[in-house]
Amino acid sequence: MSRQTPAQLPRGRPRSFDAEAAVERAMGVFWSRGYHATALPDLLRATKLSRGSLYAAFGDKHSLFLRALDRYIADAVGRMDIELDPRREPVDGLRAYLAGYVDRTSGANGRRGCLLVATAMELAGRDAEVGRRVAGFFKAMETRVMDTLSRAKAAGKLADGVEPASAARILVCFVEGLRVVGKTAPARTTSQATVEALLDRFIR
Amino acid sequence: MSRQTPAQLPRGRPRSFDAEAAVERAMGVFWSRGYHATALPDLLRATKLSRGSLYAAFGDKHSLFLRALDRYIADAVGRMDIELDPRREPVDGLRAYLAGYVDRTSGANGRRGCLLVATAMELAGRDAEVGRRVAGFFKAMETRVMDTLSRAKAAGKLADGVEPASAARILVCFVEGLRVVGKTAPARTTSQATVEALLDRFIR
DNA sequence: CGATTTCAAGACCAATTGGTCTATATATCG
């Protein structure tokens, strides 16, 4: 361990913008337009940064994209960790989790789509950095859903013959497919009914 | 009705390339790279056409893309019409249909992805021509799956409480989600097992 | 103050974009 130097504040003009807020705004652009269709001017407008500042802070477009993607993933995982919290009734958790997807895949929300699914389709196959993140996200979701299903099963809430492991993979595919079909902006009632019909097959 | 003129053959050098084959090759490029990431030189290389011929035959990049997408959709619908043929055992048809997705969503096939899903995510929200095609395809799939499920139900092959209409929407979401998750190139056995577990919930 | 640092504005760059057009070769007709 090296001795702690007295922290020596920087001397010049302090950083005056919030990098994390810039990442969030950039995320919004990539989300709406996709990676290739997003041009530098789009990002400058959204982040309200100058070219120089943006490149100084993030390196290049691809690095900024990865930060935006990481942010999107962290948000999604954080949401799941609340909805599928182990201290909660597992079936309630699953309902909340699926209700979130109903929300995100109907009407205008549906039409906007999902940065992660769009990125998976656009880049995951040819960009290893992206591929690892996408695979990691699906894995994280699968794990959380499986754990929740296991707790539901222990509580006798699963239909006969439902295996948490395979059911979790089914649910992951289903919700990601909802996001795809959601691009056609289906009515909320449609997504809602579909989700309920699916849940009926798994919950006692 | 105007009188039929004697068909008057064209007089000059005849067209020497097969437009439909060019569309198919272009489809392959869009499929592998996506719309925005496909540049003109990629299309010229794949179709083996000169710039002039390509623009004369197809107008512009976007029109060629629409033809490629139409071709992809026609192929997919044609496949379904065979797999889900009304003269076939409905449950066998569903198994064949799902087996096709297992094939297309595992390993290298999975990594390559699906032109339709990629297009849905990349363009459907902002390009009305594309949006209509994507929505039409999902509708076509849903109809065919629903009809098959109805026949299965009439034959007493469906599990209790399964409704063909909602089950068809579930299956459509599920298979499109398989294509998304397939971008991480899962093992064939994984996709296979997931599909079988799903079918178990619906088939008696 | 003067040193230091960060900012925005925008000039600038080479490469690439989708798209047009010209020149020329070639194939088919009457």
Next chain:
DNA sequence: CGATATATAGACCAATTGGTCTTGAAATCG
């Protein structure tokens, strides 16, 4: 043959791409 039509190769175009660099104005320090 001569007229007609179609092909290719590639020059050419303006606009845009991602990315660098310069300038000069602020903001903070000792």
